[in-house]
Amino acid sequence: MFELADITVSHGGRRVLDVPGVALGQAGLTAILGHNGSGKSTLLSCLARQRRPDAGMIWLEGHPLSTFRQRDFARRVAYLPQRLPPVAGLTVRELVRLGRFPWRGAVGRWRQADHEAVDRALAETGTDHLADQLADDTSGGERQRAWIAMLLAQAAPILLLDEPTSALDLRHSEEVMTLLRRLADVDRQVIVVLHDINLAARHADRIVALDRGGVTFDGGPGSFLHKDVLSGLTGVPMTLLDRPAPHPPYAVIA
Structure with missing residues (x-):
């Protein structure tokens, strides 16, 4: 599991990530959502050691991320x-x-x-x-x-995937997310960046939403699927279409 404390990242004089504290990588599938430029990929690249935060600390399994040898890190x-x-x-x-x-x-x-x-x-x-x-x-x-x-x-027990469905059609997007869901149910902790609200609601155990580099929502799909939450995240009025149980409601622009 990752633990983050006071993580900040700036680019071109603008702060693109500002996370006071959050834990990621618990059992199950975590989806990270947000509009373009919200800091999703920056957050994931920090977890993957592809980018070093300007300030703050990230721990993995209780040890500073920077202390792992590359080969040991890749095994995790x-x-x-x-x-x-x-x-x-x-x-x-x-x-x-x-x-x-x-x-x-x-x-x-x-x-x-x-x-x-x-x-x-x-x-x-x-x-x-x-x-x-x-x-x-x-x-x-x-x-x-x-x-x-x-x-x-x-x-490795932890999988980090940055928008693995971004270039796929609906059928292939669903296939990929169904695969990740199955892996999370068996023996992997999956953290995936997505841009599709409904894919996240269908497959994730936990949704973390970012806006301007900060966390604006952290919870389960049930709490996430509310018009006010969705409208605040997307910046446009949203509504929900009911579907037969056990399927979650479907979010659309109002």
């Missing part, structure tokens, strides 16, 4: 950025195999446990039938699941 936390790099020439299986780097290094000998971790990750994400295809030739949804498979092969 797996991070998927919003913009995925091209992996020209790599098959899906070869991409997923990269997730074993924290456990075997660049030239370490492959063991049975490594092969089993890769096979298990492919099976869990439903990408085993794509294993021999070039990763860059797969569809958007397939490629996203292949990258998530790489994270699973990494075998």
